[in-house]
Amino acid sequence: MEESHVFPPIPAMCQILKKRDLRPHTLVSSAAMEDLSEIDCSNPNCVVIGDATTELSYENLNRAFQMLIAMENPILFSLGKGKYYKDAGELCLDVGCYMKALEYACDIQAEVVGKPSSNFFNAALEDMGVEASETVMIGDDIVNDVGGAQACGMRGVLVRTGKFRPQDEQHSQVTPDGIVDNLAQAVKFIIESKN
Amino acid sequence: MEESHVFPPIPAMCQILKKRDLRPHTLVSSAAMEDLSEIDCSNPNCVVIGDATTELSYENLNRAFQMLIAMENPILFSLGKGKYYKDAGELCLDVGCYMKALEYACDIQAEVVGKPSSNFFNAALEDMGVEASETVMIGDDIVNDVGGAQACGMRGVLVRTGKFRPQDEQHSQVTPDGIVDNLAQAVKFIIESKN
Numbered sequence: 001m002e003e004s005h006v007f008p009p010i011p012a013m014c015q016i017l018k019k020r021d022l023r024p025h026t027l028v029s030s031a032a033m034e035d036l037s038e039i040d041c042s043n044p045n046c047v048v049i050g051d052a053t054t055e056l057s058y059e060n061l062n063r064a065f066q067m068l069i070a071m072e073n074p075i076l077f078s079l080g081k082g083k084y085y086k087d088a089g090e091l092c093l094d095v096g097c098y099m100k101a102l103e104y105a106c107d108i109q110a111e112v113v114g115k116p117s118s119n120f121f122n123a124a125l126e127d128m129g130v131e132a133s134e135t136v137m138i139g140d141d142i143v144n145d146v147g148g149a150q151a152c153g154m155r156g157v158l159v160r161t162g163k164f165r166p167q168d169e170q171h172s173q174v175t176p177d178g179i180v181d182n183l184a185q186a187v188k189f190i191i192e193s194k195n
Numbered sequence: 196m197e198e199s200h201v202f203p204p205i206p207a208m209c210q211i212l213k214k215r216d217l218r219p220h221t222l223v224s225s226a227a228m229e230d231l232s233e234i235d236c237s238n239p240n241c242v243v244i245g246d247a248t249t250e251l252s253y254e255n256l257n258r259a260f261q262m263l264i265a266m267e268n269p270i271l272f273s274l275g276k277g278k279y280y281k282d283a284g285e286l287c288l289d290v291g292c293y294m295k296a297l298e299y300a301c302d303i304q305a306e307v308v309g310k311p312s313s314n315f316f317n318a319a320l321e322d323m324g325v326e327a328s329e330t331v332m333i334g335d336d337i338v339n340d341v342g343g344a345q346a347c348g349m350r351g352v353l354v355r356t357g358k359f360r361p362q363d364e365q366h367s368q369v370t371p372d373g374i375v376d377n378l379a380q381a382v383k384f385i386i387e388s389k390n
Contacts, residue, residue: 056253097296104295
């Protein structure tokens with residue numbers, strides 16, 4: 001896959017920060033940090049958290065909290081709101097959990113940039129020049145992939161790989177348009193649904 | 196103050212674990228760990244989290260999450276639900292924030308043992324042999340100290356020390372029976388309210 005076909009939340013995040021004249025204290029992965037290199041992070045007036053894995057230490061999370069609680073109007077951005085993902089065969093806490101921790105600590109609501117935010121899905125559709133109604137989102141996250149896409153008018157197909165768990169098929173809020181075992185089956189689903 | 200006059204949540208936690216035949220995976224402070232030494236922690240069927248400070252690392256929190264998500268009926272106990280506390284002049288994230296992270300990750304509701312749980316306050320009252328109506332709770336946590344005590348029929352006095360912040364005086368849900376600058380003022384408040 002070419003890089004131009006991947007839609008990470010960072011460009012959208014940069015745009016928002018510049019537009020609103022915000023300087024972030026960041027708690028993100030080192031890759032995301034590089035993509036934020038053009039952003040002024042001095043004298044922070046907001047906090048951005050992402051899937052920073054081991055950087056999400058007690059000390060770093062405390063630091064992000066201390067920055068927020070000291071602000072007159074604390075602004076927290078979260079690069080997604082996933083509950084968990086799968087890495088090297090193990091389920092790991094995703095950024096959404098840390099977002100919830102900071103929201104509770106500071107009595108605030110984070111602004112989500114990335115899945116399942118409609119702004120984010122719509123930006124990706126626009127960039128690809130396609131309509132939501134003709135697009136199928138395939139993902140292993142029942143809420144953020146499937147539910148997020150459906151909320152934007154796309155079809156959402158759940159794939160039984162990655163962090164998929166059997167109980168996802170009976171989710172209380174999201175009913176996928178299709179459930180498939182792998183990407184090959186997903187392609188078959190799309191071709192068949194065109195006929 | 197004598198040790199017998201302090202009411203930590205651990206004895207209550209031990210009682211619950213024994214009564215319900217639960218074996219915890221623990222993520223608590225080393226002091227709490229000692230107090231749990233009589234408890235069987237083999238082959239865990241629940242998770243107990245407490246104010247474990249630096250033990251609340253990314254790895255340890257992930258481990259607690261993995262234990263929970265692998266359980267058919269995940270049971271999470273939280274030793275309190277405080278948002279933050281003050282240590283060495285700095286505000287630090289309290290156990291309630293990590294409880295929220297795990298609740299979100301696993302789609303569950305934690306059972307709180309400790310403040311502001313009514314069971315916990317009532318056990319302390321019973322142990323001291325006093326009635327709620329003749330008791331005043333003095334604390335720096337507007338929700339867990341003051342609100343928790345009031346919900347049990349005690350009076351709750353907010354003290355402007357520790358983690359107190361000016362905005363606590365205009366809390367949307369809790370109105371203290373009194374607000375004082377320090378413990379000496381609290382004693383004065385109690386004596387005056389008796390007359």
